[in-house]
Amino acid sequence: MTVADSPTRPAGGARPIIAGRRGLAPQISVYVFVILPLLALVATVPIAWGWGLTWLDVAIAAVFYVASGLGITVGYHRYFTHGSFKAKRPLRVALAVAGSLAMQGPVITWVADHRRHHAFSDKEGDPHSPWLFGTGPVALAKGFWHAHTGWLFDRDVTNRERFTPDLLADRDISRVDRLFLLWSVLTLLVPAVLGGLLSWSWWGALTALFWAGLVRVGLLHHVTWSINSICHMIGDQPFAARDHSRNVWPLAVLSFGESWHNLHHADPTCARHGVQRGQVDISARVIWAFEKLGWAHSVRWPTQRRLAKLARETG
Numbered sequence: 436m437t438v439a440d441s442p443t444r445p446a447g448g449a450r451p452i453i454a455g456r457r458g459l460a461p462q463i464s465v466y467v468f469v470i471l472p473l474l475a476l477v478a479t480v481p482i483a484w485g486w487g488l489t490w491l492d493v494a495i496a497a498v499f500y501v502a503s504g505l506g507i508t509v510g511y512h513r514y515f516t517h518g519s520f521k522a523k524r525p526l527r528v529a530l531a532v533a534g535s536l537a538m539q540g541p542v543i544t545w546v547a548d549h550r551r552h553h554a555f556s557d558k559e560g561d562p563h564s565p566w567l568f569g570t571g572p573v574a575l576a577k578g579f580w581h582a583h584t585g586w587l588f589d590r591d592v593t594n595r596e597r598f599t600p601d602l603l604a605d606r607d608i609s610r611v612d613r614l615f616l617l618w619s620v621l622t623l624l625v626p627a628v629l630g631g632l633l634s635w636s637w638w639g640a641l642t643a644l645f646w647a648g649l650v651r652v653g654l655l656h657h658v659t660w661s662i663n664s665i666c667h668m669i670g671d672q673p674f675a676a677r678d679h680s681r682n683v684w685p686l687a688v689l690s691f692g693e694s695w696h697n698l699h700h701a702d703p704t705c706a707r708h709g710v711q712r713g714q715v716d717i718s719a720r721v722i723w724a725f726e727k728l729g730w731a732h733s734v735r736w737p738t739q740r741r742l743a744k745l746a747r748e749t750g
């Protein structure tokens with residue numbers, strides 16, 4: 436028996452979970468990409484107080500929030516990570532680009548980290564579980580910080596060869612992945628250019644850069660990261676998952692349905708996360724529209740039978 440088929444090694448054979456250490460330049464860029472939008476978020480109050488914000492800034496910010504947010508939820512997450520539907524090639528590439536506009540890392544890196552999260556959910560090996568430090572109040576505060584943001588600074592790099600061989604083999608997706616820096620510049624620059632042209636002023640370009648660029652990226656960052664932190668700590672657990680995943684209704688609209696996170700861990704490939712009555716799931720609506728347009732097919736919609744099987748036995 437070789438090492439590769441040893442029963443102690445999970446699927447992926449001899450490939451280790453961690454590929455190596457992140458270099459200095461990418462490490463510095465992670466700090467910049469996390470802290471710059473966060474500073475913008477903090478600055479919103481005095482800036483809105485002092486100069487206000489225009490409807491134009493709000494409109495551009497909303498368009499980019501929706502495009503980059505759905506790029507993450509429908510694209511990076513439900514499609515690339517979990518394969519909850521199949522997409523025609525133009526849509527496949529468009530989803531990779533849209534997700535890249537969220538400044539949350541290149542598509543293949545993001546997917547590798549997230550597949551690792553599901554493989555080791557809330558256990559040793561999970562890149563961002565809040566439960567790795569213990570259950571006391573101090574340990575949980577530390578766990579919250581780690582799950583929400585701290586894990587991003589961990590220099591151990593998830594092994595893409597092990598977790599994402601399918602995406603590495605795709606030339607188009609690899610190209611989008613390598614161009615991450617370009618998408619990160621464009622996601623700030625395009626709103627600024629639009630703001631400048633539509634208001635015909637340099638000031639309009641500057642305020643759009645701030646609101647529709649940095650603040651929008653910062654807000655989406657913290658909504659996405661809340662799924663890793665809050666949705667593994669507080670909320671309902673109507674479904675049987677082998678981890679701490681929970682449903683958090685106040686985040687449903689801003690996260691485009693991703694905060695129905697308990698069902699997601701109970702049934703990761705399901706295209707709809709908000710499966711119960713009244714659970715708004717905008718991402719599922721968008722996938723439904725793609726299916727109707729003929730751009731997506733083989734969508735893994737939930738069935739009543741499957742949901743009944745997944746429901747947690749109560750009492």
Ligand SMILES: [Zn+2]
Binds near residue numbers: 680
């Ligand atoms: Zn999770």
Ligand SMILES: [Zn+2]
Binds near residue numbers: 699703
């Ligand atoms: Zn997932």
